[in-house]
Amino acid sequence: MDEFKVTPWEVSGKVDYAKLIERFGTKRIDAALLEKIKRHTKDLHPYLRRQIFFSHRDLDAVLKRREEGGDFFLYTGRGPSGGMHVGHLVPLMFTKWLQEKFKVDLYIQITDDEKFLMRDLSLEETRKFAYDNIADIVALGFDPKRTHIFVNTEYAKTLYNIGIQVARNITTSTNKAVFGFTDSSNMGISFFPAMQMAPCFLPRGKDGEKLQCLIPAAIDQDDYWRPARDVAPKLGFPKPAQVHSKFFPSLLGMDAKMSSSDPRSSIFLTDSPEEVRKKVMRYAFSGGRDTVEEQRKLGADLERDVSYQWLRFFEEDDRKLKKIGDDYSSGGMLTGEIKGLLADNLNAFLKGHQKAREKAKGRAEKLMLRD
Amino acid sequence: MDEFKVTPWEVSGKVDYAKLIERFGTKRIDAALLEKIKRHTKDLHPYLRRQIFFSHRDLDAVLKRREEGGDFFLYTGRGPSGGMHVGHLVPLMFTKWLQEKFKVDLYIQITDDEKFLMRDLSLEETRKFAYDNIADIVALGFDPKRTHIFVNTEYAKTLYNIGIQVARNITTSTNKAVFGFTDSSNMGISFFPAMQMAPCFLPRGKDGEKLQCLIPAAIDQDDYWRPARDVAPKLGFPKPAQVHSKFFPSLLGMDAKMSSSDPRSSIFLTDSPEEVRKKVMRYAFSGGRDTVEEQRKLGADLERDVSYQWLRFFEEDDRKLKKIGDDYSSGGMLTGEIKGLLADNLNAFLKGHQKAREKAKGRAEKLMLRD
Numbered sequence: 038m039d040e041f042k043v044t045p046w047e048v049s050g051k052v053d054y055a056k057l058i059e060r061f062g063t064k065r066i067d068a069a070l071l072e073k074i075k076r077h078t079k080d081l082h083p084y085l086r087r088q089i090f091f092s093h094r095d096l097d098a099v100l101k102r103r104e105e106g107g108d109f110f111l112y113t114g115r116g117p118s119g120g121m122h123v124g125h126l127v128p129l130m131f132t133k134w135l136q137e138k139f140k141v142d143l144y145i146q147i148t149d150d151e152k153f154l155m156r157d158l159s160l161e162e163t164r165k166f167a168y169d170n171i172a173d174i175v176a177l178g179f180d181p182k183r184t185h186i187f188v189n190t191e192y193a194k195t196l197y198n199i200g201i202q203v204a205r206n207i208t209t210s211t212n213k214a215v216f217g218f219t220d221s222s223n224m225g226i227s228f229f230p231a232m233q234m235a236p237c238f239l240p241r242g243k244d245g246e247k248l249q250c251l252i253p254a255a256i257d258q259d260d261y262w263r264p265a266r267d268v269a270p271k272l273g274f275p276k277p278a279q280v281h282s283k284f285f286p287s288l289l290g291m292d293a294k295m296s297s298s299d300p301r302s303s304i305f306l307t308d309s310p311e312e313v314r315k316k317v318m319r320y321a322f323s324g325g326r327d328t329v330e331e332q333r334k335l336g337a338d339l340e341r342d343v344s345y346q347w348l349r350f351f352e353e354d355d356r357k358l359k360k361i362g363d364d365y366s367s368g369g370m371l372t373g374e375i376k377g378l379l380a381d382n383l384n385a386f387l388k389g390h391q392k393a394r395e396k397a398k399g400r401a402e403k404l405m406l407r408d
Numbered sequence: 409m410d411e412f413k414v415t416p417w418e419v420s421g422k423v424d425y426a427k428l429i430e431r432f433g434t435k436r437i438d439a440a441l442l443e444k445i446k447r448h449t450k451d452l453h454p455y456l457r458r459q460i461f462f463s464h465r466d467l468d469a470v471l472k473r474r475e476e477g478g479d480f481f482l483y484t485g486r487g488p489s490g491g492m493h494v495g496h497l498v499p500l501m502f503t504k505w506l507q508e509k510f511k512v513d514l515y516i517q518i519t520d521d522e523k524f525l526m527r528d529l530s531l532e533e534t535r536k537f538a539y540d541n542i543a544d545i546v547a548l549g550f551d552p553k554r555t556h557i558f559v560n561t562e563y564a565k566t567l568y569n570i571g572i573q574v575a576r577n578i579t580t581s582t583n584k585a586v587f588g589f590t591d592s593s594n595m596g597i598s599f600f601p602a603m604q605m606a607p608c609f610l611p612r613g614k615d616g617e618k619l620q621c622l623i624p625a626a627i628d629q630d631d632y633w634r635p636a637r638d639v640a641p642k643l644g645f646p647k648p649a650q651v652h653s654k655f656f657p658s659l660l661g662m663d664a665k666m667s668s669s670d671p672r673s674s675i676f677l678t679d680s681p682e683e684v685r686k687k688v689m690r691y692a693f694s695g696g697r698d699t700v701e702e703q704r705k706l707g708a709d710l711e712r713d714v715s716y717q718w719l720r721f722f723e724e725d726d727r728k729l730k731k732i733g734d735d736y737s738s739g740g741m742l743t744g745e746i747k748g749l750l751a752d753n754l755n756a757f758l759k760g761h762q763k764a765r766e767k768a769k770g771r772a773e774k775l776m777l778r779d
Contacts (some may be wrong), residue, residue, distance in 0.1 A: 209591045
């Protein structure tokens with residue numbers, strides 16, 4: 038019995054990522070695969086170097102096909118249940134890097150239907166969150182010629198037409214087994230997986246070309262891709278490929294639950310510099326020692342220190358990160374200092390992001406797909 | 409235990425309509441209600457006079473609201489799994505009469521998604537059948553200013569947006585209990601009921617006015633309307649009202665199964681006059697006696713005679729129908745004669761229908777709703 042749980046709607050317990058690879062039947066992104074990626078991309082994104090994107094399915098096949106002149110497209114998404122926090126950017130920033138390196142089309146699904154079906158929110162509220170989130174996404178600077186964003190309720194004709202083709206090939210018993218639906222689930226959410234799988238099978242261009250898609254996402258989304266891969270051959274598509282990330286930790290601790298309803302647990306993209314500094318200083322779980330003396334003598338536990346772990350996501354410079362880690366774990370650096378570094382890093386990022394976000398509002402419209 | 413079964417996908421056993429009213433919790437269309445209808449319509453459609461439309465929910469409330477100056481709209485549909493036969497016209501002809509009498513809007517849903525999910529048909533095939541059926545429907549001559557037809561896969565954005573609001577309010581266990589879905593049902597068909605319920609909740613006009621709908625349909629569709637009525641108040645709509653028809657019998661016998669795959673069991677709207685006559689003469693189950701002598705002496709059993717029963721659907725003149733019934737049941741008329749009368753009646757109707765069908769193809773486009 039594993040004592041942790043990972044589903045699209047619940048992550049609990051201390052996640053053992055090696056076990057998750059076994060449980061889901063995925064593959065580790067190992068040194069050999071990193072080498073293969075590098076042949077295409079020249080350098081490696083920090084998330085690859087640091088094993089934040091750690092698992093995959095068929096990424097090797099995607100690269101091989103590419104070497105033979107074939108193409109693929111990227112697909113990722115966001116569930117608009119509220120404002121976005123910095124952790125939500127992780128798969129998106131990595132996706133942006135992949136798009137820059139491979140110059141491929143990207144589809145971003147905003148699942149307002151899912152949030153409407155799962156939460157106590159109106160369609161007006163989920164749509165408002167959708168466009169709020171889209172501003173943040175566009176602000177990241179995706180290639181405007183190759184990026185397509187859609188809100189499910191606005192693209193439902195296209196998605197439903199593909200969704201029923203997916204759904205015809207999945208029995209209720211498989212659906213229940215994979216997603217854990219019960220008799221008390223509403224009859225809408227149990228169809229929703231077909232809508233999230235649908236973009237894997239978007240035919241492209243006039244000829245309806247059937248390209249392979251590559252999905253960068255946190256590994257809790259994997260439930261969707263296993264049945265999607267089973268269905269793919271029946272729809273004449275290559276099996277969707279995935280790269281999976283580890284979870285972005287709560288500010289309150291490595292095993293604490295990240296909760297949108299608890300603003301202490303994360304930094305929102307709209308937080309002011311003062312709020313950011315206050316939250317980090319007050320709430321970031323420390324792996325440092327109880328007293329300055331102990332910290333100087335024994336050093337911090339980097340594995341449990343959220344500030345250090347967050348810097349692994351946001352400090353791009355490996356040498357800087359290593360120096361911080363070395364100093365902090367050896368006692369040369371105190372908790373207040375690493376927290377200050379994290380707050381500086383986040384505020385520098387957010388300053389640029391918040392400016393970009395304002396400009397993005399006007400630019401988003403051009404990227405939208407609607408029926 | 410009742411020994412008959414009535415669901416949207418299966419009708420079997422000898423249907424006891426009085427028991428069905430109890431089982432479904434509907435009301436009989438009685439003499440008092442017929443009088444109320446007549447106050448609006450002046451005359452009564454033969455299907456009302458003959459108790460072919462025999463059951464209802466809230467028809468009295470619809471009439472009352474109308475008397476108080478309120479409005480309603482009509483909604484009916486067709487599942488495009490093949491060419492239409494004469495029995496498929498029954499609810500449509502009655503709907504046409506209602507529209508003429510009440511001058512109200514009518515929405516006609518073509519459920520190509522359902523047929524795709526339930527049958528071994530491609531989306532191309534179900535769409536082909538959809539437009540073939542639409543030609544037959546338009547040929548009936550609905551008011552072009554007040555009639556709106558949509559094919560589900562082409563109107564899926566509108567329907568899905570309403571469908572998720574319906575679906576959020578129905579649990580999987582209710583859905584299974586009402587429709588008999590099992591773990592081997594595919595995950596698409598178990599969402600489909602939300603798509604069939606959706607048009608009950610089409611907001612109308614700029615203000616999104618929420619009118620009551622009245623659904624004329626065979627009583628096997630009733631499964632959809634019970635949960636739709638439960639959901640209505642949650643969406644701020646009046647409960648959808650219904651009028652239910654009895655089933656149109658197979659040519660092969662009153663209790664025989666009507667099967668689209670057995671062309672002997674019905675008359676298709678595209679059958680030639682020769683085919684019609686041949687089918688009626690050869691296959692119409694006879695309630696007459698084995699020999700001419702016995703028929704002359706004992707007369708026919710009208711209840712079991714399909715030719716007579718079909719004439720109840722197609723001979724509008726009550727006196728003519730009564731005379732045929734009297735003559736045939738008393739032995740004055742032979743089976744060959746009543747079959748001849750039925751063939752004449754059907755061929756006269758089909759001659760006009762087939763001409764109208766050709767013209768309808770050009771006119772249909774103006775009635776279509778698409779996202």
